[in-house]
Amino acid sequence: MPVLRHGVIGQPTSINPLTARTQADRDIVALVFSGLVKLGSGDKIQGDLADRWSVDKTGKQWTFHIRLGERWHDGAPVTAADVVFTVRLLRDPRYTGHLASSWSEITVQKLDTQTVRFNLRTPLGDFLQVARQPLLPFHLLSRVPADQLVDSAFSAAPVGSGPFRLLQWDMFTALLERRTVIERAAVQPSASPTTSAAADGSLPVERIQLQFYPNAAALAAAFGAGELDMANGLPAATALELASLPGARIVRDPRATLTAVLFNLRPNHPITRDQNVRQALLKAIDRVKLVTDVLAGLGHRADSLIPPQSWAYVAKAAIPVAYSTTNAARQLKAAGWRKVNGKWHPPGSKNIFLIELITTTKTANPVVFEAAQFVARSWRSFGIPVKVVPLTPNVLVGERLARANFSVAVVDMNIGLDPDLYPLLASRQAGIGGSNLSGVQSLVLDDLLIAARKPAPTAARRSAWAKLQKFLSESQVTLPLAFRDDAIVVTDAVIGPRPHLLGDLSDRFWDVLTWRLASGR
Secondary structure, eight states: OOOEEEESSSSOOOSTTTTOOHHHHHHHHHHHHHOOOEOOOOOEESSEEEEEEETTTHHHHHHHHEETOBTTTTSSSHHHHHHHHHHHHOOOTTOSSSGGGGTEEEEEEETTTTEEEEEEEOOOTTTTTTTTTTOOOHHHHTOOOOOSSTSSSSSSSSSOSSSSSEEOOOOSSSEEEEOHHHHHHOOOOTOOOOSSOOSSSOEEOOEEEEEEEESHHHHHHHHHHHHOOOOOOOOOHHHHHHHHHHEEEEEEEEEOOOOOOEEEOOOOOOTTTHHHHHHHHHSSSSSHHHHHHHHOOOOOOOOSSTTTTTOOOOOTSSOOOOOOOHHHHHHHHHHTTETTTTEOOOOOOOOOOOEEEEEOOTTOOOHHHHHHHHHHHHHHHHOEEEEEEEOOOIIIIIIIIIITTTEEEEEEEEETTTOHHHHHHHHOOOSSSSSOTTOOHHHHHHHHHHHHHHHHHHHHHHHHHHHHHHHHHHHSEEEEEEEEEEEEETTTTOOOOOOOOBSSGGGGGGGGGGGGOTTTT
């Protein structure tokens, strides 16, 4: 039976869609569990557990029909009760996971055994992405309180309804087996390709062995020694080095994660509230060189908060800002700034402008850490002193960003596969504890954000996104630095995977049922 050996960094701790804590958790969840819908090629969403769905004219009611014959891995049928149960857990006050905010304004009702209706307080154009939420089995978890899911027996031995079932796992490996051809064919005749050998002798991947490594060095060594068919999560430079080995290559998946400069735009930070200053600071950063130096070329300069591979990206509205310290200096001078002894002074001030730039530690996120260092060097050479303060994720987010206790930060922002910038930039989200960490408040921006998130035909949504991106390009509320690629190193024995825009690294399994292993592997 063909077994794909796939190396990842980290270890499983809670294999549950609601409580997954590590990338290893999320990888296993992506293989074991399924939602009503799933990713298809390009920007398409296709049915998973649901075979059809509809939305009413208001965009507030979505109805899904679960395909007859869908079953959990223990043989129990998947029904509307499982959908209702999962959503109620997500909305349970005792559930404090990161998914809770996405479901706070969404309720669900069971219409019949196979049909559910979601009621949205606010119409959401990206609701199909939300509906990808993997479901949990009511018949196995109905007696487990939401606050006990994370360390429950189920989260150590999960039962899902996805394309693979978990056979066994420990802190070093996890073995997953594809659902049988007969079982898959009975449920989704077109979802599972034949398991017979192809003309080239290749066979479908029937088992996946995830192998866990404590760090990138250990993972790279295992791949270099021929112990793996795939390796994921490596630094870009390391991935490129491994891809140069005989019989190896890289699959580049663009990511919807933006590395950006975040400003505190509240009234007590008047200097960076001036969009001329923000624009000048962006012009002083050579983002093309940042992609080369920090990402080893595996990424793209960001000219918008929207990934260029996204359907919502409108090139003509994403106005490029070229690197030019000359133009940056000209813009600051036009705004009344003075440069004295090589240092910039704000209008009317005898003091130089000094930036405290907070970011994550190198251990927590080396890419963001190095990007912050690059930005700091750029601004220092331009004449603005910068003090970089690396912080642990808990301190960075919980004590500094969430409490508005910062001036400038370099962070990662997950924009999403079907973008919704409202939570990140809307005035209503600017309070302490809200997700608008910059604190920007603009009625014009609010209207544009609302228009962009409304359900509408694709052409109308793209028009709304064009207007929003044009506003953001002119105001530079947040400075977009780069979108990076996820580099998967694979041997030539692996046929697949196909590149796709990723919201999470686990999205790389979107076409796992089409992966094959070459004959003789």
